Amino acid sequence: MLLILASQYSGNQHALQKTLNNLIQQYHTLQKNNSLMKEMLSNKSKELDDLKHQKKLDSSNREQNRFCGETxxxxxxxxxxxxxxxxxxxxxxxxxxxxxxxxxxxxxxxxxxxxxxxxxxxxxxxxxx
Incomplete structure (x- = not known):
């Protein structure tokens, strides 16, 4: 009986270790995905800032051309x-x-x-x- 319990304990411990390893792997995957998402958000924010700046420049150039396009x-x-x-x-x-x-x-x-x-x-x- 003791041998059966030890065997079950060992099997349960192995299953728990496998589950723990899977959870750790999922955690690391989520951490990497989170870092990638933060980087993508930062890049998109920079792109948005660049587009806003370009829009201001374009607007300024259009206004300048509108005012100075004629003599x-x-x-x-x-x-x-x-x-x-x-x-x-x-x-x-x-x-x-x-x-x-x-x-x-x-x-x-x-x-x-x-x-x-x-x-x-x-x-x-x-x-x-």
Missing amino acids: KVLDFIQFTGKYVDGYWFCFGIKCYFMMDNTHWSGCKQTCWDCSLSLLKIDNDDELVL
């Missing part, structure tokens, strides 16, 4: 607080300051007086404007 003449005093005989000319995303019949030295001095930079335009397409 505009702007009041110089609005930008510098000083009156100068000339006007701003915007085309596309670039703006230019134009002065009628002024020599290079006069333009240079006007820019200096208004704390602006004077740039030389080397692009033939821009010079046509």
Whole structure:
């Protein structure tokens, strides 16, 4: 009888050990799956942030193109607080300051007086404007 009980105990212990091993394996699998899900969530969050940022950029570019897609003449005093005989000319995303019949030295001095930079335009397409 003792031998039968020992045999049953051994069999039960073996079955319990097998069940425990299966549960441990399932636990590790769930842990790995959980880590993968967290990583996927993090990646999707980053993708969402990138898409939101891209949408803002696209919206900003559309707005910029909408405002600067046509030729505009702007009041110089609005930008510098000083009156100068000339006007701003915007085309596309670039703006230019134009002065009628002024020599290079006069333009240079006007820019200096208004704390602006004077740039030389080397692009033939821009010079046509």
